[in-house]
Amino acid sequence: MGIGxxxxxxxxxxxxxxxxxxPDAAAxxxxxxxxxxxxxxxxxxxxxxxxxxxxxxxxxxxxxDELSEAGLIIEAIVEDIETKRALFIELExxxxxxxxxxxxxxxxxxxxxxxxxxRPERLVGMHFFNPAPVMPLVEIVSGLxxxxxxxxxxxxxxxxxxxxxxxxxxxxxxxxxxIARPYYLEALxxxxxxxxxxxxxxxxxxxxxxxxxxxxxxxxxIGLDINLAVTTSVWQACHCDPRYMPSPIQxxxxxxxWLGRKSGRGFYDYRQDAPRTPPRTEPPHxxxxxxxxxxxxxxxxxxxxxxxxxxxxYRANRDHEDGRVAMAGGAVIHVTDGRSATRRATETGMPDTxxxxxxxxxxxxxxxxxxxxxxxxxxxxxxxxGLLQAAxxxxxxxxxxxxxxxxxxxxxxxxxxxxxxxxxxxxPEGIDxxxxxxANYPRGPLEWAMTIGLxxxxxxxxxxxxxxxxDRYRVSPLIEQHYFAARGQPRHANWPAADTQSPR
Numbered sequence: 001m002g003i004g005x006x007x008x009x010x011x012x013x014x015x016x017x018x019x020x021x022x023p024d025a026a027a028x029x030x031x032x033x034x035x036x037x038x039x040x041x042x043x044x045x046x047x048x049x050x051x052x053x054x055x056x057x058x059x060x061x062x063x064x065d066e067l068s069e070a071g072l073i074i075e076a077i078v079e080d081i082e083t084k085r086a087l088f089i090e091l092e093x094x095x096x097x098x099x100x101x102x103x104x105x106x107x108x109x110x111x112x113x114x115x116x117x118x119r120p121e122r123l124v125g126m127h128f129f130n131p132a133p134v135m136p137l138v139e140i141v142s143g144l145x146x147x148x149x150x151x152x153x154x155x156x157x158x159x160x161x162x163x164x165x166x167x168x169x170x171x172x173x174x175x176x177x178x179i180a181r182p183y184y185l186e187a188l189x190x191x192x193x194x195x196x197x198x199x200x201x202x203x204x205x206x207x208x209x210x211x212x213x214x215x216x217x218x219x220x221x222i223g224l225d226i227n228l229a230v231t232t233s234v235w236q237a238c239h240c241d242p243r244y245m246p247s248p249i250q251x252x253x254x255x256x257x258w259l260g261r262k263s264g265r266g267f268y269d270y271r272q273d274a275p276r277t278p279p280r281t282e283p284p285h286x287x288x289x290x291x292x293x294x295x296x297x298x299x300x301x302x303x304x305x306x307x308x309x310x311x312x313x314y315r316a317n318r319d320h321e322d323g324r325v326a327m328a329g330g331a332v333i334h335v336t337d338g339r340s341a342t343r344r345a346t347e348t349g350m351p352d353t354x355x356x357x358x359x360x361x362x363x364x365x366x367x368x369x370x371x372x373x374x375x376x377x378x379x380x381x382x383x384x385x386g387l388l389q390a391a392x393x394x395x396x397x398x399x400x401x402x403x404x405x406x407x408x409x410x411x412x413x414x415x416x417x418x419x420x421x422x423x424x425x426x427x428p429e430g431i432d433x434x435x436x437x438x439a440n441y442p443r444g445p446l447e448w449a450m451t452i453g454l455x456x457x458x459x460x461x462x463x464x465x466x467x468x469x470x471d472r473y474r475v476s477p478l479i480e481q482h483y484f485a486a487r488g489q490p491r492h493a494n495w496p497a498a499d500t501q502s503p504r
Contacts, residue, residue: 001132002029003029004130005104007132008161010058011133012162013057017060018061026061030055038051064091064094070095070096072101079105079106084105084108088103088113089117101117101123103124104125104126104128105125106174107233109172109237110146111143111144111145114143114146121145122147122150123145124151125174126138126154136162136437137176138166139176140165141168141174142167146170166431167430168426169424169426173237175425175426176434177234179420179445180413182409183413184218184219185245187405190405194399195398196369197280198216199216199268201215202214202215205409208368208406209359210360210442216266216268220260220268223262224253225259228246231244242471243416245472280396281367281394282385282389282395282396285385287386287387287390288383288387289329290315290329291314291315294319294320294326299356300326302363304316310390323337326387328384329384329386330380331376331380331381331384332353333387335355337355338402338407338459338462339355340401341374344373345375345376346373351375351377353375354371356370358410360406360443367395367396368394369404371397371398371399371404372397410448410449410452413435413445414448414449415461415476416445417449419477421478422476454479454483455483458479461475462475
């Protein structure tokens with residue numbers, strides 16, 4: 001991270017001095033930057049003169065007192081609060097009075113780091129994302145003592161460096177590392193409950209949910225030890241809130257030394273000649289002879305368009321008001337609302353119930369996850385699979401459990417985002433920008449929640465909470481507030497307004 005940040009600053013025209021406590025590390029870092037810029041020049045992605053000028057602005061120093069003229073000192077060392085505090089105490093002895101301090105910490109409290117300083121007001125969190133020269137997001141984090149002008153100065157600096165800065169108050173995990181927790185933890189819970197294997201869940205989240213990487217392949221890329229450390233840090237800092245509780249599966253893998261790509265093995269096996277396990281899809285089923293699409297919502301419309309494109313006959317049925325999206329061979333198909341298919345079948349008195357997952361775009365999704373009620377006869381379940389396959393959708397039939405992967409994950413991401421707004425951690429637009437740019441999400445969680453309907457998110461969370469009997473799925477007070485405000489009277493503000501539309 002230090003190498004990347006130095007490269008960004010030097011390329012933006014700053015004289016940059018690099019210091020490292022390890023002998024020759026700073027000089028080696030400059031050599032690495034020269035190689036990286038040389039590679040860009042060779043690919044035609046950077047002008048040779050610009051690369052040369054960037055490198056000329058870099059120099060290594062051997063002592064902290066050689067940083068006395070710096071206007072900004074950015075720390076990018078080990079993620080340990082005591083080590084960071086010790087460094088900043090030393091820096092305060094040598095830096096000039098006008099110098100600003102920045103920490104690239106990804107989850108440690110900026111307030112806590114700054115508390116050791118005589119002038120804590122000049123310390124700001126400046127959290128870059130890896131690789132720093134490529135990733136556009138920078139979280140500008142203010143602790144309790146941070147001077148507003150100092151935070152604004154670093155916000156402007158990040159923007160001048162071509163980055164997209166987002167302001168955030170110091171809180172465990174800041175924006176991205178806090179709000180992203182459910183992306184990993186819901187997948188880990190589904191794996192722990194044997195709802196599906198890791199490759200199947202990754203495929204669903206990537207292909208149906210539109211995420212750049214599935215949660216397990218992303219954890220393998222980050223490093224399971226690092227991902228677990230961030231989760232544990234957020235969990236402990238939030239007084240062991242069950243929402244952030246680490247997974248025993250991940251703890252076991254870390255204990256075994258299976259840390260992901262860097263160790264050759266994690267959720268996946270990266271060793272040479274290791275077998276590659278495909279996702280578990282349903283085999284081809286017959287096309288049902290009687291297909292009915294129900295309601296006027298986007299799911300029924302998307303299925304209709306896909307069936308039309310393949311010349312598959314169906315009839316429109318507008319007689320049902322229970323949220324079903326389709327019927328085939330006796331099966332009644334709903335979009336998941338956080339209940340298991342079996343529970344929904346029992347509570348509605350429709351034994352042949354099948355639930356399908358949320359998709360980013362039902363008109364284009366290549367696959368969908370489904371769950372079939374235990375009371376559903378074999379022919380009905382097969383007909384539901386056949387209908388989706390006839391529409392060109394690959395089907396993953398999962399073990400029946402509360403919710404389905406994309407829907408429950410989005411509901412939890414949105415819940416975290418609403419809580420962050422409610423607690424004044426960041427502005428709504430900043431949160432969505434941060435999650436799109438810092439985590440590569442297809443949509444910001446707030447925007448996505450409003451697209452499918454805040455009432456749907458609330459229902460899914462309440463059903464998950466009821467199904468598990470856990471406080472983990474408690475609904476954000478801000479979701480509750482906007483939901484009831486929308487029911488009571490029309491809202492005039494542009495954001496956020498509860499939407500009572502369901503994804504049907």
